[in-house]
Amino acid sequence: MALYVSARKRRTRAVIAAVIVGVLAFGVGLLVGRQQVPSIADRIATVQNDANDVATGLERLDVEYAKVLAGTDSLDKAVLDPIDQSVRRAQRALDDAPWVTAAQRAAVVDALAQTRQSAVAGDAQDVFVNHLDDTAALVRSTFGVNQ
Numbered sequence: 001m002a003l004y005v006s007a008r009k010r011r012t013r014a015v016i017a018a019v020i021v022g023v024l025a026f027g028v029g030l031l032v033g034r035q036q037v038p039s040i041a042d043r044i045a046t047v048q049n050d051a052n053d054v055a056t057g058l059e060r061l062d063v064e065y066a067k068v069l070a071g072t073d074s075l076d077k078a079v080l081d082p083i084d085q086s087v088r089r090a091q092r093a094l095d096d097a098p099w100v101t102a103a104q105r106a107a108v109v110d111a112l113a114q115t116r117q118s119a120v121a122g123d124a125q126d127v128f129v130n131h132l133d134d135t136a137a138l139v140r141s142t143f144g145v146n147q
Contacts, residue, residue: 043096050093051143054086055136058115062129069125083116090139097143104142111135 038046061082067073090112094105115131123131139145 047093047096048143048145050089050096051139052145054090054093055139055145057082057086057089058132058136058139061132062125065119065128066125068119069122075119079119080116083112083119087112087116093143099144100142108135108139108142111138 061079064073064078064082068075068078087109090108094100094108100108111131112135115128115135118128118131
């Protein structure tokens with residue numbers, strides 16, 4: 001024997017079931033989404049780590065430049081290519097750092113260009129190392145990296 005359920009009751013039950021399923025799906029989606037999106041602190045730390053890597057890479061070029069001056073290494077491969085790579089990495093970090101002002105950005109880019117020009121000009125070791133150290137310090141201070 002079949003029980004009669006009115007169409008109104010069937011629609012009401014269907015709407016209630018749909019609302020419950022929707023709320024549950026929204027809750028699960030919210031939890032999963034929160035776990036997959038990096039927090040602001042994580043994004044800042046990533047940019048600061050990238051900037052610190054750029055600064056550290058610049059500081060290591062003093063040994064390579066000494067080899068270039070001694071004639072045992074190529075300027076292009078030992079010094080200029082790493083500087084160019086540092087410029088690209090710094091540009092990406094600057095693009096990901098909205099807290100860096102236009103003036104700070106220009107200062108970092110100019111310092112990197114001056115460091116490269118110092119190598120191309122064949123400046124003395126101490127002059128080039130001063131450029132490296134000043135540029136590395138500027139990169140770290142611009143991005144708020146504590147050494």
